Amino acid sequence: xxxxxxxxxxxxxxxxxxxxxxxxxxxxxxxxxxxxxxxxxxxxxxxxxxxxxxxxxxxxxxxxxxxxxxxxxxxxxxxxxxxxxxxxxxxxxxxxxxxxxxxxxxxxxxxxxxxxxxxxxxxxxxxxxxxxxxxxxxxxxxxxxxxxxxxxxxxxxxxxxxxxxxxxxxxxxxxxxxxxxxxxxxxxxxxxxxxxxxxxxxxxxxxxxxxxxxxxxxxxxxxxxxxxxxxxxxxxxxxxxxxxxxxxxxxxxxxx
Amino acid sequence: xxxxxxxxxxxxxxxxxxxxxxxxxxxxxxxxxxxxxxxxxxxxxxxxxxxxxxxxxxxxxxxxxxxxxxxxxxxxxxxxxxxxxxxxxxxxxxxxxxxxxxxxxxxxxxxxxxxxxxxxxxxxxxxxxxxxxxxxxxxxxxxxxxxxxxxxxxxxxxxxxxxxxxxxxxxxxxxxxxxxxxxxxxxxxxxxxxxxxxxxxxxxxxxxxxxxxxxxxxxxxxxxxxxxxxxxxxxxxxxxxxxxxxxxxxxxxxxxxxxxxxxxxxxxxxxxxxxxxxxxxxxxxxxxxxxxxxxxxxxxxxxxx
Ligand SMILES: Cc1cc2nc3c(=O)[nH]c(=O)nc-3n(C[C@H](O)[C@H](O)[C@H](O)COP(=O)(O)OP(=O)(O)OC[C@H]3O[C@@H](n4cnc5c(N)ncnc54)[C@H](O)[C@@H]3O)c2cc1C
Ligand SMILES: Nc1ncnc2c1ncn2[C@@H]1O[C@H](COP(=O)(O)O)[C@@H](O)[C@H]1O
Numbered sequence: 346x347x348x349x350x351x352x353x354x355x356x357x358x359x360x361x362x363x364x365x366x367x368x369x370x371x372x373x374x375x376x377x378x379x380x381x382x383x384x385x386x387x388x389x390x391x392x393x394x395x396x397x398x399x400x401x402x403x404x405x406x407x408x409x410x411x412x413x414x415x416x417x418x419x420x421x422x423x424x425x426x427x428x429x430x431x432x433x434x435x436x437x438x439x440x441x442x443x444x445x446x447x448x449x450x451x452x453x454x455x456x457x458x459x460x461x462x463x464x465x466x467x468x469x470x471x472x473x474x475x476x477x478x479x480x481x482x483x484x485x486x487x488x489x490x491x492x493x494x495x496x497x498x499x500x501x502x503x504x505x506x507x508x509x510x511x512x513x514x515x516x517x518x519x520x521x522x523x524x525x526x527x528x529x530x531x532x533x534x535x536x537x538x539x540x541x542x543x544x545x546x547x548x549x550x551x552x553x554x555x556x557x558x559x560x561x562x563x564x565x566x567x568x569x570x571x572x573x574x575x576x577x578x579x580x581x582x583x584x585x586x587x588x589x590x591x592x593x594x595x596x597x598x599x600x601x
Numbered sequence: 602x603x604x605x606x607x608x609x610x611x612x613x614x615x616x617x618x619x620x621x622x623x624x625x626x627x628x629x630x631x632x633x634x635x636x637x638x639x640x641x642x643x644x645x646x647x648x649x650x651x652x653x654x655x656x657x658x659x660x661x662x663x664x665x666x667x668x669x670x671x672x673x674x675x676x677x678x679x680x681x682x683x684x685x686x687x688x689x690x691x692x693x694x695x696x697x698x699x700x701x702x703x704x705x706x707x708x709x710x711x712x713x714x715x716x717x718x719x720x721x722x723x724x725x726x727x728x729x730x731x732x733x734x735x736x737x738x739x740x741x742x743x744x745x746x747x748x749x750x751x752x753x754x755x756x757x758x759x760x761x762x763x764x765x766x767x768x769x770x771x772x773x774x775x776x777x778x779x780x781x782x783x784x785x786x787x788x789x790x791x792x793x794x795x796x797x798x799x800x801x802x803x804x805x806x807x808x809x810x811x812x813x814x815x816x817x818x819x820x821x822x823x824x825x826x827x828x829x830x831x832x833x834x835x836x837x838x839x840x841x842x843x844x845x846x847x848x849x850x851x852x853x854x855x856x857x858x859x860x861x862x863x864x865x866x867x868x869x870x871x872x873x874x875x876x877x878x879x880x881x882x883x884x885x886x887x888x889x890x891x892x893x894x895x896x897x898x899x900x901x902x903x904x905x906x
Contacts, residue, residue: 356723358723358724358726358854359854359875361877362723362726362727371722371723371727441696441706442700442705442706465692467723467724468722468723469722470708470709470720470721470722470724471706471708471709472687472692472696472708472709473692473695473696473699473706473708476692476693476696476697477696477700480696480697480700480701481700485665485768485769485770486664487770488689488692488693489689489692489693503776504662504689504693505689505839506611506689506775507616507688507689507838507839508778508838508839509778509779509832509835509839509840510775510776510777510778511775511776511778512662512689512772512774512775512776513772513773513774513775513776514662514770514771514772514773515770515771515773516769516770516771517769520769526822526823526826527822527825527826530827530828560734561703561704561705561733561734561735562705562707562731562732562733562734563731563732563734564729564730564731565715565717565730565731565732566728566729566730567722567727567728567729567730568727568728568729568730569726569727569728570725570727570728570882572881572882575881575882575883575884575885576871576881576882576883576884576885576886576887577885577886577887578876578881578887578889579886579887579888579889580876580889580890583890583894583895583898584898586888586890586895587895587898587899587902588902590870590886590888590899591899591902591903591906593886594847594868594870597868597885598846598847598867598868599846600789600790600814600815600816600846600847601814601903601906
């Protein structure tokens with residue numbers, strides 16, 4: 346079996362963001378980068394598939410500048426077999442249609458039985474790329490999956506709906522799955538596996554070789570929302586903060 | 602502008618998302634009509650044309666069939682805009698429809714400004730204003746961003762639509778959410794733990810503060826996903842909805858999905874190291890502090906009262 350996992354490198358969401366010079370995206374300098382949270386579940390699920398069947402070859406694909414190779418190495422250390430880096434210095438500003446076209450162009454003649462993506466990326470959050478890739482390839486796709494199993498030819502999955510209700514579905518491979526938080530427990534790479542990952546194949550190709558779509562959107566502005574002045578912000582010494590809070594709770598609530 | 606509203610029906614019930622989509626269309630102005638896969642027995646309250654496909658025939662969850670039905674309706678009505686909710690139904694279906702229509706898709710729209718669409722970025726810390734370049738546009742709306750101003754009313758004029766219900770995905774039924782062991786909805790005080798608590802052991806500190814306040818403890822999703830507490834304590838769109846007198850959000854950033862479950866709380870206190878955490882937008886008080894230092898001291902002082 347062959348599996349493809351699409352992973353994105355995103356900034357740590359607790360970073361102090363700044364707007365870039367053109368006012369269309371965040372400034373990518375001086376940020377700490379990590380694997381998109383949803384994609385960690387995707388990598389884990391593919392690696393578990395290999396542990397289940399033995400003969401599963403797992404490719405991870407990531408579009409972005411050279412720094413994304415660090416994140417790809419984490420996926421290799423988690424157990425993926427090889428990496429395909431699509432080098433694109435402007436990857437962050439590309440929309441879901443362009444990103445999906447790149448992935449579909451790469452995947453179209455590779456015969457992947459299963460493709461895993463995250464349900465959404467934490468920075469862009471379009472929740473589109475996975476479904477678009479499947480539609481471009483003419484494959485069925487199941488989104489927001491929190492429970493996954495595969496017997497080699499059929500996938501049984503549970504989609505998470507509002508209120509925690511789940512829809513149980515079945516689909517034959519080849520298929521694409523978008524992974525939701527909590528689908529499994531993503532492993533931490535062990536030191537020996539980090540060492541082993543250094544020897545794994547990690548190829549880079551230029552984005553021009555794979556990009557086939559044009560964006561249908563223009564970003565007019567990227568900005569911080571106006572702060573809702575609602576919250577009283579308290580800073581200072583911990584003990585005083587606790588006293589102040591108790592005072593506020595006594596005055597404004599009936600709980601103490 | 603002609604707007605196609607995609608309604609949602611689950612288990613024979615019209616979902617609120619439907620009326621939020623209607624409210625959005627009204628805000629934009631222009632002609633609108635609705636499309637829904639549902640049943641004659643439960644019609645949405647809507648004054649206008651409703652293209653209705655029968656869920657019994659087409660399947661309540663069958664993305665391929667629903668896509669075909671929507672494309673068919675689009676070719677009859679030629680709308681400029683197709684409106685979905687950014688829900689498990691909408692984000693699944695919208696990209697399928699958008700690609701087939703060569704339409705730009707804007708996900709999780711929260712506002713309209715100068716004729717362009719505003720969407721969140723980076724866990725709602727930032728916003729983008731986007732303008733589509735395509736002839737027809739597809740949007741999904743953030744839950745709660747556009748609420749109806751009044752109780753929906755009206756009787757739709759039905760136009761039946763049908764399709765070939767075959768599809769690659771077999772829907773085997775729904776599984777109910779785990780029964781709640783603790784009824785958080787009844788608690789006056791809820792102390793809720795987020796990823797910011799750092800490790801499972803710190804749940805005890807959260808429980809201790811909850812006891813000192815005579816309340817219950819709860820958690821955000823990552824805490825549940827990591828197995829630090831049970832799912833029946835999760836607050837949010839895929840957990841419980843709560844409305845206590847006091848909600849203490851400890852190390853919770855304030856995602857839309859979390860806030861969906863606790864925004865009806867009477868008084869919200871957030872404890873967070875990040876002054877810019879979006880939880881500050883709905884909190885009454887934001888304590889900028891490391892919860893590992895702050896909570897033990899607060900708990901001790903409360904116990905001494
Ligand atoms: C379809 C869908 C449904 C979802 N349903 C839910 C749901 O029902 N409920 C839910 O909660 N989430 C839900 N989520 C997940 C949601 O999007 C967020 O990922 C989640 O709410 C984030 O949880 P958090 O705030 O605990 O963690 P984070 O976003 O990681 O925030 C951690 C916070 O802790 C702060 N912090 C870190 N260290 C400290 C410290 N020492 N002291 C104080 N503060 C600290 C940080 O500044 C940060 O603000 C859903 C997501 C999707 C896509
Ligand atoms: N630059 C990228 N490189 C590889 N995969 C990506 C990239 N951007 C998005 N994806 C995949 O598409 C999913 C959904 O992203 P999005 O549509 O941006 O919310 C992510 O979870 C990834 O699996």
